Amino acid sequence: MIDSLIDLPSHLRERLASALESGLLDPSPTRASLSSVLGDQEGAEDVVAPLLQLGRLGITGPAAAAWLRTIAHAGARIRKPDLVWSGPEVPGLRARDTRRVYEELLGCAEHSIWASTYAFFDGPSAFQVLARRMESRPALHVTLLLNIQRQRGNSAASEQLVRRFADHFWKTDWPGSSRPSVFYDPRALDPEGPGGVLHAKAVVADDQAVFVTSANLTEAALDRNIELGVLIRDRALALTVGGYFRSLIDRDLLKPLPSA
Numbered sequence: 001m002i003d004s005l006i007d008l009p010s011h012l013r014e015r016l017a018s019a020l021e022s023g024l025l026d027p028s029p030t031r032a033s034l035s036s037v038l039g040d041q042e043g044a045e046d047v048v049a050p051l052l053q054l055g056r057l058g059i060t061g062p063a064a065a066a067w068l069r070t071i072a073h074a075g076a077r078i079r080k081p082d083l084v085w086s087g088p089e090v091p092g093l094r095a096r097d098t099r100r101v102y103e104e105l106l107g108c109a110e111h112s113i114w115a116s117t118y119a120f121f122d123g124p125s126a127f128q129v130l131a132r133r134m135e136s137r138p139a140l141h142v143t144l145l146l147n148i149q150r151q152r153g154n155s156a157a158s159e160q161l162v163r164r165f166a167d168h169f170w171k172t173d174w175p176g177s178s179r180p181s182v183f184y185d186p187r188a189l190d191p192e193g194p195g196g197v198l199h200a201k202a203v204v205a206d207d208q209a210v211f212v213t214s215a216n217l218t219e220a221a222l223d224r225n226i227e228l229g230v231l232i233r234d235r236a237l238a239l240t241v242g243g244y245f246r247s248l249i250d251r252d253l254l255k256p257l258p259s260a
Contacts, residue, residue, distance in 0.1 A: 009082060009096060010233065012038055012105060013068050015115035016047065021065035043205040072166040086215055098215050101231055105205040106130040109140060113180075114204040115244050116145035116232035118197070120217040123173025127217075131176030142180035145245060150189050156216030158189040165256045175222065185248055198254075203230075204242045209233045 019025035019037040026033065038047075054064050086098040106113060107129045120126040133141050148165045150158075162184070169182070185198040202211055205213040213229025215221035248254045 004136065011108075015063045015103055017065040017068040020061040023060065023061060026055070026139070027059060027061050027064050028052050029092065065252070078181070082231040084211070084213060084229040085227065086222060087224065094232060098213060098227055098229060101211055101229070102203065102217070102222065103129045105203050105209060105211055105231075107133050109133060109205045110137065111140065111206045112204075112242075113140065113142045113206075113247070114145070114245050115142070116198065116200040116202050116245070117217045118147045118199045118201060120146070120173075122219065123169065124175040124220070127173065128175050131174065131178070132179070133224075134176055134180070136179040144182045145198055145200070146182060146184055146257070147188055148184045149197070150191070150194070155191065160256075161189055163258060169257065170259065179259075182220070183254040184257055186255050202241065204245075206240050207236055207238045207242055210238045210241050 015038060016025070020027065025037050029048065029051055033053070034048055051064070054067075059067070082101075083093075083095040084098055084101050085093075085095040105181060106115065113130065115130070131143065134142055145170075148162060150161060154161070161227075170179075174180075185196065187195040188197040201213050201216055203209075205211075209231065210228060211231045215225070215227035215229060220228050245254075
């Protein structure tokens with residue numbers, strides 16, 4: 001049963017440790033008291049029994065908190081990734097939910113966000129968590145990497161397509177007053193056919209966590225499609241991915257989206 005505490009997502013484990021350490025949560029909690037701390041989160045319902053087991057052993061709240069943080073420290077050292085899925089639930093498979101991971105990273109970042117997606121629909125819904133976070137954290141630096149697609153048969157100049165996309169993005173899709181830096185891959189607009197497209201779906205948060213997924217920022221991908229990804233809390237990997245995105249911009253391989 002202790003495995004349920006070991007497998008608990010890191011952000012929930014820290015929330016649980018803080019509640020035990022402060023006395024907000026008793027080492028032998030009820031389901032209601034645990035729900036008040038963890039909320040309706042995946043994996044939360046599985047920790048009641050192991051906590052009761054620790055309580056019966058006479059382990060105090062602060063001691064249980066220290067033990068949970070030791071687990072977190074050991075887990076960080078071995079860099080165990082979190083599996084992230086969208087789609088139908090599979091009994092016996094412990095995995096994070098794609099939408100919740102996106103919203104956790106975009107909604108909790110303190111310093112920086114890199115976010116890359118091939119497609120998004122309903123911009124105000126797709127970007128609302130990130131826009132809200134930017135409003136509450138003015139120093140948060142956000143860089144979005146987006147694909148601009150030339151529709152089949154459209155012979156308009158690339159500059160015209162970029163301007164049309166930019167006007168719609170800033171006026172309709174982006175829901176906040178604070179603006180991110182936005183870049184696109186110009187190869188996707190080659191009138192002779194795309195020499196390549198920006199197809200990466202990834203988030204780098206605070207140079208600490210990397211989320212790589214098959215899911216675009218669409219309602220179907222976040223909630224209904226079968227999508228697979230991994231969340232890895234590894235500073236070296238996060239810096240590498242962010243550095244790769246930065247090098248594409250510095251080498252002028254990704255172009256800045258014009259302001260409206």
